[in-house]
Amino acid sequence: MNDSGPTSVPPKTEFNKYKIGKVKSTPAIQRDAKTNLTYIKLRKRSSEKVYGCTVFQNHYREDEKLGQGTFGEVYKGIHLETQRQVAMKKIIVGVEKDLFPITAQREITILKRLNHKNIIKLIEMVYDHSPDIINAASTNLHKSFYMILPYMVADLSGVLHNPRINLETCDIKNMMLQILEGLNYIHCAKFMHRDIKTANILIDHNGVLKLADFGLARLYYGCPPNLKYPGGAGSGAKYTSVVVTRWYRAPELVLGDKHYTTAVDIWGVGCVFAEFFEKKPILQGKTDIDQGHVIFKLLGTPTEDDWAMARYLPGAELTGTNYKPTLKERFCKYLTEAGLDFLGQLLALDPYKRLTTMSAKLHPWFREDPLPSEKITLPTEESHEADIKRYKEEMHQTLSQRVPTAPRGHTIEKSESPISKNRGPIPKGPKKDEGFFLAPSRDIVAKPPPPKMRDQHQNSRQHHANNGYSKVAISPPAAPTGVNRYSANNGSRNNRFNSSTMAPNNNRNPVNRFHPETNINTKYTKVPLPLGPQSRYQGNSADSRYKGSPNDSRYRNPRYFNKPETNFNKPLPKYSRQEPNVPINRNFNPSNGSRDAIFDHHQESRPPPPQFPVSSSQGQHQLTNKPIEKKNGSFMDERVKPDEPKEFDNSDIADLY
Numbered sequence: 001m002n003d004s005g006p007t008s009v010p011p012k013t014e015f016n017k018y019k020i021g022k023v024k025s026t027p028a029i030q031r032d033a034k035t036n037l038t039y040i041k042l043r044k045r046s047s048e049k050v051y052g053c054t055v056f057q058n059h060y061r062e063d064e065k066l067g068q069g070t071f072g073e074v075y076k077g078i079h080l081e082t083q084r085q086v087a088m089k090k091i092i093v094g095v096e097k098d099l100f101p102i103t104a105q106r107e108i109t110i111l112k113r114l115n116h117k118n119i120i121k122l123i124e125m126v127y128d129h130s131p132d133i134i135n136a137a138s139t140n141l142h143k144s145f146y147m148i149l150p151y152m153v154a155d156l157s158g159v160l161h162n163p164r165i166n167l168e169t170c171d172i173k174n175m176m177l178q179i180l181e182g183l184n185y186i187h188c189a190k191f192m193h194r195d196i197k198t199a200n201i202l203i204d205h206n207g208v209l210k211l212a213d214f215g216l217a218r219l220y221y222g223c224p225p226n227l228k229y230p231g232g233a234g235s236g237a238k239y240t241s242v243v244v245t246r247w248y249r250a251p252e253l254v255l256g257d258k259h260y261t262t263a264v265d266i267w268g269v270g271c272v273f274a275e276f277f278e279k280k281p282i283l284q285g286k287t288d289i290d291q292g293h294v295i296f297k298l299l300g301t302p303t304e305d306d307w308a309m310a311r312y313l314p315g316a317e318l319t320g321t322n323y324k325p326t327l328k329e330r331f332c333k334y335l336t337e338a339g340l341d342f343l344g345q346l347l348a349l350d351p352y353k354r355l356t357t358m359s360a361k362l363h364p365w366f367r368e369d370p371l372p373s374e375k376i377t378l379p380t381e382e383s384h385e386a387d388i389k390r391y392k393e394e395m396h397q398t399l400s401q402r403v404p405t406a407p408r409g410h411t412i413e414k415s416e417s418p419i420s421k422n423r424g425p426i427p428k429g430p431k432k433d434e435g436f437f438l439a440p441s442r443d444i445v446a447k448p449p450p451p452k453m454r455d456q457h458q459n460s461r462q463h464h465a466n467n468g469y470s471k472v473a474i475s476p477p478a479a480p481t482g483v484n485r486y487s488a489n490n491g492s493r494n495n496r497f498n499s500s501t502m503a504p505n506n507n508r509n510p511v512n513r514f515h516p517e518t519n520i521n522t523k524y525t526k527v528p529l530p531l532g533p534q535s536r537y538q539g540n541s542a543d544s545r546y547k548g549s550p551n552d553s554r555y556r557n558p559r560y561f562n563k564p565e566t567n568f569n570k571p572l573p574k575y576s577r578q579e580p581n582v583p584i585n586r587n588f589n590p591s592n593g594s595r596d597a598i599f600d601h602h603q604e605s606r607p608p609p610p611q612f613p614v615s616s617s618q619g620q621h622q623l624t625n626k627p628i629e630k631k632n633g634s635f636m637d638e639r640v641k642p643d644e645p646k647e648f649d650n651s652d653i654a655d656l657y
């Protein structure tokens with residue numbers, strides 16, 4: 001039979017493989033002479049083109065700086081086509097090495113996978129480069145990528161430090177629920193955030209809180225959290241313990257535990273919760289070891305009953321201290337019994353005794369009066385982390401202007417402080433028709449401070465970049481003696497205190513929407529937020545630790561037991577989903593590294609028991625301020641954000657209060 005006959009089927013070639021679908025031109029298939037393997041030669045990409053990214057030029061404009069991060073800066077910007085305000089997180093990539101920071105890569109990957117009201121959204125990635133980058137002879141040239149995020153009018157650290165903002169308990173409850181909602185979503189999606197702090201909680205003009213900065217987040221191993229089990233999820237693997245900004249770092253991380261869980265995020269939430277009241281980070285350790293002392297000074301040195309695992313951790317030496325708990329003393333002036341109990345359980349030293357996001361949302365504190373407000377309405381100017389230094393200056397200014405106390409038998413007429421003067425409503429701006437709408441800018445402010453104060457605080461944002469929170473210290477330029485280093489006319493964001501600039505009076509103006517009729521004394525309609533199951537992991541509240549039964553160990557405490565039913569101790573409403581009533585077993589067995597074979601759902605994946613040094617000679621704390629290890633110039637180390645050798649200046653924030 002002739003092979004070339006009309007009936008013969010042409011033999012399948014590799015080339016044919018590509019003639020499917022809508023592929024218009026097929027790439028030429030080459031064969032490697034050495035290996036005899038086939039391959040396709042792709043056309044070389046034009047050096048300006050980055051696939052999947054919009055180009056910066058003609059699409060975006062970069063405005064002022066909002067914050068300083070570890071690997072880049074955050075700017076406010078405008079999307080030119082829509083005139084929408086955006087935040088742009090800049091990632092600088094050196095041309096020479098062409099390396100993209102792994103934290104940024106992680107953050108982008110994770111943000112693309114998350115979609116929740118209380119999580120910041122990644123709008124798109126944008127690419128920018130120096131104009132003559134193609135013929136780059138100089139190594140100073142760089143290209144930048146921008147993460148484009150929706151612009152948020154405030155972050156929680158800015159709000160808490162702003163002397164013109166006063167949060168009521170119902171607002172704090174609302175905010176806490178939003179934080180827990182966002183974090184619950186992250187944990188159920190099997191991520192740990194690992195950098196929960198007030199500066200990473202953003203607030204939009206509608207009073208919606210969004211968790212941001214996923215540069216340290218990572219996928220965890222093991223089952224997602226479940227209401228039935230105390231403690232967090234993710235203990236199935238070893239992770240780096242040098243995570244989380246120091247002041248918000250959980251005790252197990254401080255003691256060097258590598259098998260930690262999502263409970264590290266709950267500790268951060270506890271620190272944030274307490275910060276609502278003290279208006280400054282509550283645990284300001286000066287070094288990693290000092291952080292352990294500061295924690296134990298607040299919560300007491302843990303006994304074996306409190307936290308059995310602690311003595312097996314590398315930093316176990318710290319458990320040799322003898323501090324008494326001071327939490328209740330310190331916070332009883334702000335919180336009720338239920339509130340103190342909530343704080344105590346968020347800040348439980350043993351991560352397995354700490355609340356989870358699910359159980360925290362069900363805590364009775366949220367059901368006692370005042371109930372969570374339905375919506376946050378803040379009388380606010382834009383408040384970001386970078387503003388804290390300015391607030392501090394304002395506060396000092398106010399204090400120095402205070403009227404001296406009157407001698408006995410005399411009275412001094414009180415003049416209004418410049419800060420309290422600013423607590424008025426946001427002035428109504430020109431009507432919409434009076435000018436075409438431009439995205440509201442920073443020039444819009446609730447009410448400008450008096451000119452005298454304004455002059456004294458014409459400070460550049462750049463100078464404020466480090467305020468004790470960020471990990472990269474940028475010292476302000478030295479000022480000649482007697483000269484205010486924050487001089488005027490520096491083009492900083494303080495130009496928003498231009499009293500002639502009014503907020504456009506329309507509902508597209510975030511300032512107006514953020515607080516329509518601004519008055520800090522606004523009464524809120526107190527409507528309870530739904531606390532029922534919202535995800536498939538939430539289960540039946542009857543299994544929760546708050547089921548209210550007198551047999552429940554929590555309620556054997558005479559403080560709760562045999563009390564008439566109140567908001568605090570009344571049982572939660574029953575939800576439809578039934579789950580078996582599994583008893584909570586807290587008997588941790590350090591000898592096998594597990595808590596209990598029956599109850600530990602991470603048992604199978606949990607690695608062998610830790611062999612940590614415990615003697616005082618061996619048990620040296622292994623946490624050091626090691627710099628990021630660069631492999632081939634790229635940030636390959638798992639410890640993506642080690643502590644920079646930075647001096648945290650406590651007085652920076654603390655001496656304000």
Ligand SMILES: Nc1ncnc2c1ncn2[C@@H]1O[C@H](COP(=O)(O)OP(=O)(O)OP(=O)(O)O)[C@@H](O)[C@H]1O
Nearest residue numbers: 067069070074087149150151152155199213384385
């Ligand atoms: N979408 C946004 N809108 C407004 N401001 C923002 C936005 N994103 C970030 N910021 C501001 O920039 C600051 C730093 O942002 P972010 O934490 O994401 O950067 P980072 O590089 O990860 O910083 P760090 O290393 O200190 O955690 C925030 O505290 C906030 O004030």
